[in-house]
Amino acid sequence: MADIKLLASLPKAELHLHIEGTLEPTLMWALAKKHGITLPYNSVDDIAKAYQFDDLQSFLDLYYQGANVLRDEDDFFQLMWAYLLRCKEDNVVHTEMMIDPQTHTSRGIGFDVFMTGFTRAIEKAKNELGISCYLILSFLRHLSEEDAIETLAQANDYYEDFIAVGLDSSELGNPPEKFVNVFEQARALGFKCVAHAGEEGPPEYVWQALELLKVDRIDHGVRSAEDPKLMTHLAAQKIPLTVCPQSNLKLRVVNDMAEHNILKLLDEGLLVTVNSDDPSYFGGYMNDNFVALNDALSMSDAQMIKLAKHSFDGSFLPETIKQQWLSHIDDVVSNRVSS
Numbered sequence: 345m346a347d348i349k350l351l352a353s354l355p356k357a358e359l360h361l362h363i364e365g366t367l368e369p370t371l372m373w374a375l376a377k378k379h380g381i382t383l384p385y386n387s388v389d390d391i392a393k394a395y396q397f398d399d400l401q402s403f404l405d406l407y408y409q410g411a412n413v414l415r416d417e418d419d420f421f422q423l424m425w426a427y428l429l430r431c432k433e434d435n436v437v438h439t440e441m442m443i444d445p446q447t448h449t450s451r452g453i454g455f456d457v458f459m460t461g462f463t464r465a466i467e468k469a470k471n472e473l474g475i476s477c478y479l480i481l482s483f484l485r486h487l488s489e490e491d492a493i494e495t496l497a498q499a500n501d502y503y504e505d506f507i508a509v510g511l512d513s514s515e516l517g518n519p520p521e522k523f524v525n526v527f528e529q530a531r532a533l534g535f536k537c538v539a540h541a542g543e544e545g546p547p548e549y550v551w552q553a554l555e556l557l558k559v560d561r562i563d564h565g566v567r568s569a570e571d572p573k574l575m576t577h578l579a580a581q582k583i584p585l586t587v588c589p590q591s592n593l594k595l596r597v598v599n600d601m602a603e604h605n606i607l608k609l610l611d612e613g614l615l616v617t618v619n620s621d622d623p624s625y626f627g628g629y630m631n632d633n634f635v636a637l638n639d640a641l642s643m644s645d646a647q648m649i650k651l652a653k654h655s656f657d658g659s660f661l662p663e664t665i666k667q668q669w670l671s672h673i674d675d676v677v678s679n680r681v682s683s
């Protein structure tokens with residue numbers, strides 16, 4: 345069983361986080377009141393109680409409904425700032441966050457509104473909390489590729505604020521091959537690429553994300569374990585998998601945390617990382633996910649340290665910065681051993 349005091353002392357990066365999924369019931373309630381929006385809940389407690397899901401789609405329905413309270417620049421600032429304060433608590437020093445622009449543009453809220461709020465909070469976090477942030481423009485895969493292409497064009501004035509493009513929402517029936525052209529355009533513009541694959545979808549979707557979308561990492565990817573050839577490929581190419589344990593449990597990708605395969609993937613040499621996905625909806629932020637794994641699977645200190653190191657290895661940070669954080673982790677570990 346890993347030492348939880350060690351967890352707090354390890355710097356970590358978060359690589360799979362949807363900013364709209366950090367909307368806590370208290371903020372949702374306050375923003376609904378501010379904008380005169382009627383929610384289908386009677387209290388803040390009622391909101392939290394509604395977060396029981398059967399699968400990905402049942403979650404997405406509430407997630408898009410919740411995002412409807414985000415209306416003005418300050419709402420987006422508050423959302424981002426609250427998450428970055430939580431990062432500080434968990435010793436998350438770097439975060440690469442997905443934004444779903446179509447969730448907002450489809451409601452008539454433009455990039456000028458949400459990007460201004462988000463970047464104001466990010467700048468404040470850089471200065472006051474010492475946290476670095478990258479943004480990932482994520483396309484909603486239940487919508488058409490034309491819609492994704494239009495969204496990429498609309499982001500034109502904000503390209504320098506994004507490091508990558510991503511692909512999220514309803515996976516089954518919306519395979520990566522649907523988005524070949526928009527990912528090709530994004531790569532030509534210099535963006536890194538990520539995609540959700542192998543969460544509910546089969547290993548074939550992970551292959552498509554790698555071979556057709558040419559992604560730099562896979563979000564989730566836990567179903568890769570069903571394909572030995574894919575496992576060998578992921579290990580050999582050091583493709584990061586951004587795994588989200590509490591999300592997998594809440595969305596019934598696994599039936600029991602004790603059945604989660606992340607440590608098996610780790611021990612088989614894959615570059616797996618721990619992430620919170622949509623922490624407000626799934627019951628925990630970064631360290632909560634580590635604790636849930638540790639409680640169910642009793643990870644070793646060595647596994648915990650490796651997962652923290654992988655979070656930087658799998659990030660889009662420049663090599664020099666990655667190395668600084670990796671040696672920082674070595675220092676934390678050796679000080680602990682010697683004290």
Ligand code: HPA
Nearest residue numbers: 362512513514540621622
């Ligand atoms: O885990 C997820 N999967 C797919 N789409 C999402 N959008 C937010 N979270 C998720």
Ligand SMILES: [Zn+2]
Nearest residue numbers: 362512563621
């Ligand atoms: Zn996700």
